Amino acid sequence: MMTMENTPMTAMAEHQHYETPPDDLIAWAKTAILLGMGVYFGWLLISGNLNYYINQRFAWLVVVGAAVFVLLALVNIYSSLSADAGCRHQHFQIGWDILLIAALPLLLALSIPSRSLGIEAVNGGISLNPVGVASQSALQRSPLDRNILDWLREFERASTPAAFNGAAADVIGFVYREPGFAEDGFMLSRFTMSCCVADAFAIGMPVSAPDAADFEAGVWLRARGKLAADDFAGDYLPVLFADSLEPIAEPQQPYLYP
């Protein structure tokens, strides 16, 4: 079994030591970080960039987060300014290293432009399997309103890839190619997201079009055409034979929510 001997107390005190700049400076740096976080969370909500990071249904979390950050910053300002802040229980000394780590999200958010996961985030291929379980409303969508996830669910439920021959489809997504694909073929792809980008998952449907090679990987397209079962990179699948490929801007909500 395990043995856990007693370590002498003196040996354990080492993690206590931090190089501490003057207390006021630390207190104001803490306030600045808390306030900065509050402003950043608020900005994510207002700018709509929150869509790049978490599922919309959890946006209320960010509202709560922004409010608490600002509240804590105000309390810190109040106690820094008030004379009788003597009863502060500073069990823990905050040093430059902790402040630096705490500022890391803000530094990254400021220095790297915020963007959604795109083609370069596809790591290990695109899945043809749908993610999650469809809601009733998603199943009742008319064929022309179906997005890529809806179509993959339909493909999975069908007995044969040929079941959709002749069906019209109108979908958007970004272009993804693999070495084995034919000249006129690519996958039109989207990321799905259940909670936040931690669980983002790339799915896609095969598209074939004479002008397919005109579009670079990663470009957002609207593809319209008819489905037909065909050979695609060695598999017999429903393929969207597109009459029209139209470049579009990345949508406001780049991800699909399963």
Add this chain to the structure above:
Amino acid sequence: MRIDALPSPRSSLFKPLLMALLLVFFLAATGYQAISSGIDYALVLGVFATRFLGIFVEAAPFLLLGSITAGLIEAFVKADDIYRLVPRNRLAATVMGAFLGLAFPVCECGVVPVTRRLFNKGLPVSLGVAFLLGAPFMNPIVFASTYIAFGFGPVFIGRIVITILVAVIVGLVIGTFAKPGAALLPLSQQQDHPHDHHPAPTARGKLLQALQIAADEFFEMGRFLILGSALAALMQTLVPQESLLALGTGPVLSVLFMQVLAYILSVCSTVDSFLALAFVNTFTTGAIVSFLSFGPMVDIKSTLMFTGVFQKRIVLYLILLPFMLNLLAGVLLNLLLGY
């Protein structure tokens, strides 16, 4: 309050060295990814930043709520109360720990600061560990999200039973074999002694104090959350999810891989049920249940947060024991359901 001695040369060198090493590792890993995939380095960095900020933005509100709870405990709960309420019997106390989440609804980010404050107030180690492992699931919010996602069935019941069993067993093992001094870092040990009479401040003063502590707590635990989120984002940028999914078949391997996935993804327990729905078609029921019971107990970011409370050796046990026990439970469930 503790009076620090002069910083020893080792500790003052150790931290910058460790941070420099982490930075080098980060640059090497992302650089390798950029070269091997032929993608521009700035884009690889962009993907990392998006994943990192996504995890942080979703987890930070929960850490804040946990920090405020910890602050309120510090200001309003006295060691006497803990001493009075905790059963003398270790088994009873540990079982109480597994259910304590019903009183303190916190997820796996918020539970760590709360547990640490309760340890400060003299909470027994076994009870605290059972609370730490159990509470992220054993609370009304996560019950609701699991019920909405899966209904009342094998997943919901399995998640409750396995979580309680694992939390109690690990709590008992660590509580029995480790003394508080050997399990907890000095800062997590009892600070407030029963029958110690501080002058009683006003309620307003206490509230202010609670919020100040909450802010400190956010910084202290937040650094682990931030480093953990960065590590999780790095892993996700480097390890293809598809390769994990492709390996996950069979009654044993599926459970193993879902647990590894839960550890790497580090998704908050309040929302992981919706994520698990995505895997229902691909994975065995045992694997789904293990994903849901193991994930809230331990993941990359909570591992780092544990290192702020427990001695390193205990942190290792806190990862390995739940991993093994959940694996066993998931495989047994699969055999029971006949995969």
